[in-house]
Amino acid sequence: MTHPIYTQQQLQRKTLNQLKTIYAQLDTKTEVSDKRCKKSWVNAIITHQSTKLQKVDNQAIAQAELDHHIATQTQAIAPEPLRIVEISFDHHEYYAGDELVASISYDDNHLTQRWVVMINDKEVFRTNTVMRCHRFICIHYKDGSLPVQEQLATPPTTENRIMAHIFNECQNYGFEILDDGIYTHDTEDGKLRKLGEVGCTDGNWWVIQDSSGQQQYSNSVFDAVRSLSMVDTVPHAEAADCEELLDRPFEMLTVQDWELLREYAPVSESRELVAA
Template identity: 50%
Template sequence: MTYPTYTQQHLRCKSLDQLKRIYSEIGCTLEVNDRRCKGEWRSAIARYQESKLQKIDEQDIAQGKFEQYIADQAQAVAPEELTVREISFYHHEYYAVDKLVAAIDYDNDLTQPWVVTINNAEVFRATTPMMCDRYIRIHYKDGSLPVQEQETSTSTGNEIMFQIVTECDKYGLELLDDGIYTSNGEKLGEAGCINGNWWFTSATKAHPEKIFCDSAADTVWLLQISDELPTANEYLQYHPLEQLSSGELQGLFETAALVAV
């Protein structure tokens, strides 16, 4: 139960009997030395109220510290936010920072074609990818999701695919299992990366050769203008060997055109 707070000015206007009643109402327990003196009653009431206010302040501070502690602990134990990498329409990967957590794949099952896989093993199956997404997030948050073993080679391959998909999206292209296609369904060619060296082959060539370049961005961009690119022999005519990168040298030495020179 709460009581009004009486100021010294307010208490000075009270009679002795009124001060005694206020003393009783607020539950004051401080000793009054001279019970005939109004000043003693006012002093006791004021000191009692001050002690109560100080106690309330201390409780508020303690409660605030406790709530902050709970918030800090919750933040400390909360799992990292998941990010989704769309490798293709049929394959999505879930990452916590840079660690693979799970993947969603599509198969040919008629009733439940969407599958959550961890360590290449099926852990959940559903009718829609949204249900798989919900399964991953719920079980990751409560810590019941199986732990994905990190494989460097797999992660590297997936990262390459992710970079190619990202660049394809910029031009409205689509990466399928057998290559890169335009929105009209025309196949442009294929792209990849070997030992850090990016390459592509054009579908318009009768005998496609791997053409090496510096990045995923260059790979996808050059693939769209591959008919305008020089052959390996023409490239060598205008680019001295000492000006070529290691990736370009490797690519040129692997081409049939160069072998025939």
Template identity: 45%
Template structure:
């Protein structure tokens, strides 16, 4: 059975065609690999193929003019195979994955937090604490309390009244702003108690706890 997809079909025809395609996909999937492989529909023209919970390839559709083999297999965003039907692409993935000739899909790297996203998170946290975020730092009324930021995925803060201006790591923008917002640095024990009420110890990663203890030692120095 050959299925030909047209993007300009009337809506009712496209819905019917999609239903027929999905039914055919399910039948072919069961015929080729009853349980081992699974297709996840991202859109009508894009599918992700999984095995044992791992993404191994994608099936997409080429809308370029004068193309007869519009369905294609992508691994690591690189074209590996073309065919005139979705089922042939699916069969190609299953067959070549089983015999080990399908390239290995690399894990996707999470998108890095952009400068704009960092500023938005800090701005939102400042609003929650009644603070103002300006270009050079975090203010309460006209007084600069300190700064907060994120470098290489690590959140940090500095306080204006810290002579060393050391960047102290923390877990999030909310934590950074909360720590900057403390009007005065209390004694070490009080500081730890207050922070632990805000963030329970069991929720704190080891790296954050280490830096918290390090900062507490600085307060008593």
């Protein structure tokens, strides 16, 4: 039961009988030194109120400490949010901070379940869509049942991983990476010509074509480097590329592929029609 809190000044204005009534309502066992003296009743009531307030303060402090402890433990137990780096259409890596947790890759050799979750270079889950792989990693990482990815004794930094991915893609096109960007030897005079730059910021891949100087976001390092390979291509070569893209499955087309096809006008000489 809640009782009003009286100040000493308020109690001093009360009559002796009123003080006795208040004392009785408080149901306190605080001793009244002289029951004939009004001041004794006031002191007893004030002492009782002070004791109750101290208990409330102690409870509030204890509750605050408990809440802080629970919050601290929850923060310690809760896993760090995963960061996804899309290396290419068929390769995604999941990181907690700078530590690799798992990766998703695409297996052409399987007929139906081509998406695979890999940890420590071993298959831990296989399904037919990349989203199911994503869900598998997130659920089992959150509940702590995901196998632990072994980290290297001297793990590479995020910047080194990014450069490694860019280097691997550039090798596919014969590009050369210098301090200020990506270059090609495929020129009329054989001299190096700068194509642009490729990088990754907060998990988002981007490309800057040297001809435009504008930074554009890409879905992956594969798309970014591939867009540099199409810089200053001649119309005939572009037509040949588009003819190949027309035969490619929709799900394999990149954003740059769709942009190229959107601007492409079929050339009658580019493909022979043979009547059966």
